[in-house]
Amino acid sequence: MKCLMKYQWVKLPREHLPIGKGIMGRWAKLAARAAFRKGTASYCGHNNAVSPGMWAGGVVGLKSILGLRNRSETMQTLQELSDLGYLNFMLEMKTKKLTYQITDWVLKCSGKECMNGSVYAVDNYGFLCLPRNITERLVEKKRVFENADAWLDLWCHTVSEDPGNAFSFLAPTIQFGKYGAVLTLETLGQRWGWEKTKVWRFFQKHGDVFALHRLPGSFGCLIFNKLYPTGTEGLIPNDEQIMHILHKIRILGENTQKSGSDHEHLNRIIAWYSRRFLESEAAKEPENRVAFLTPIIRAYLSHCRNCKNCDYDCQSKSIFPIPEISADTIRGPCRTWDLTKIAKELFTYEQAG
Numbered sequence: 265m266k267c268l269m270k271y272q273w274v275k276l277p278r279e280h281l282p283i284g285k286g287i288m289g290r291w292a293k294l295a296a297r298a299a300f301r302k303g304t305a306s307y308c309g310h311n312n313a314v315s316p317g318m319w320a321g322g323v324v325g326l327k328s329i330l331g332l333r334n335r336s337e338t339m340q341t342l343q344e345l346s347d348l349g350y351l352n353f354m355l356e357m358k359t360k361k362l363t364y365q366i367t368d369w370v371l372k373c374s375g376k377e378c379m380n381g382s383v384y385a386v387d388n389y390g391f392l393c394l395p396r397n398i399t400e401r402l403v404e405k406k407r408v409f410e411n412a413d414a415w416l417d418l419w420c421h422t423v424s425e426d427p428g429n430a431f432s433f434l435a436p437t438i439q440f441g442k443y444g445a446v447l448t449l450e451t452l453g454q455r456w457g458w459e460k461t462k463v464w465r466f467f468q469k470h471g472d473v474f475a476l477h478r479l480p481g482s483f484g485c486l487i488f489n490k491l492y493p494t495g496t497e498g499l500i501p502n503d504e505q506i507m508h509i510l511h512k513i514r515i516l517g518e519n520t521q522k523s524g525s526d527h528e529h530l531n532r533i534i535a536w537y538s539r540r541f542l543e544s545e546a547a548k549e550p551e552n553r554v555a556f557l558t559p560i561i562r563a564y565l566s567h568c569r570n571c572k573n574c575d576y577d578c579q580s581k582s583i584f585p586i587p588e589i590s591a592d593t594i595r596g597p598c599r600t601w602d603l604t605k606i607a608k609e610l611f612t613y614e615q616a617g
Contacts, residue, residue, distance in 0.1 A: 477503075481526060509541065
């Protein structure tokens with residue numbers, strides 16, 4: 265049985281945090297500066313006990329992290345993130361000590377824990393593990409997205425080498441759900457609360473990260489993620505490669521009864537016939553002009569459906585027992601924890617000198 269590659273978490277490098285206005289951009293800044301292991305953190309001359317996903321300091325330090333100018337906006341941001349369920353925070357009025365805890369945090373990884381150095385993350389180093397559905401809370405509350413919210417929404421819905429999306433074997437591809445490999449500016453606009461022209465301007469502005477490729481007719485468009493960490497240098501596929509896949513999949517699905525628009529029908533046959541297309545490409549000679557024959561390697565995602573019996577890095581195509589994981593570096597989460605159910609630590613605040 266092949267690895268299903270159904271992952272709940274995705275990696276976001278700290279050097280590529282979302283930019284621009286938006287509550288998710290501020291959340292990413294806070295998550296990037298939180299502690300990655302339990303210990304004692306030093307901040308502005310004060311030592312505070314912290315747990316993974318936690319930060320302790322003062323309002324001035326928090327203003328610096330968020331890039332805000334005043335205290336009221338800083339506290340308002342924390343309250344907004346707390347109301348949305350992204351974090352918990354506490355401000356001690358007597359000592360002015362402020363702590364926040366990221367609720368969506370991974371505690372158990374497949375590699376060894378980093379025990380040396382500061383417990384706080386280093387700027388622009390390493391990665392964050394975040395849930396794929398983290399932006400769904402904004403959609404459910406029908407909030408109008410800002411730039412950073414839309415940016416992170418696309419990143420969280422990036423797939424790489426997904427057997428249900430043949431295009432993702434060319435380059436990491438944005439996909440919303442099983443039948444969302446091909447998108448339209450209208451559907452994204454409805455999700456984000458934007459007009460179609462604003463969606464178009466967004467992709468023009470962020471073309472260094474998200475590449476938009478329009479398909480013929482009314483099929484829609486493919487969106488590729490240029491910076492998605494797959495372990496290899498990412499190259500955006502050319503028109504010939506994309507049309508080769510599109511043509512073959514349409515041939516495989518030519519006898520499928522059509523219902524709905526061309527866009528909806530294409531999404532269905534991509535999900536139904538991608539695996540068959542990939543198998544047919546693998547059976548061809550090596551000189552095939554489109555290379556799909558390389559083995560599936562680590563996609564920098566996490567939480568396979570059956571963690572106990574599946575090779576974590578999905579380097580093979582079969583599921584088999586793994587006696588022990590002995591990686592030297594942190595690869596990514598194996599399971600999640602609800603931090604709100606973990607007892608809080610007792611903190612003490614001592615004045616320096």
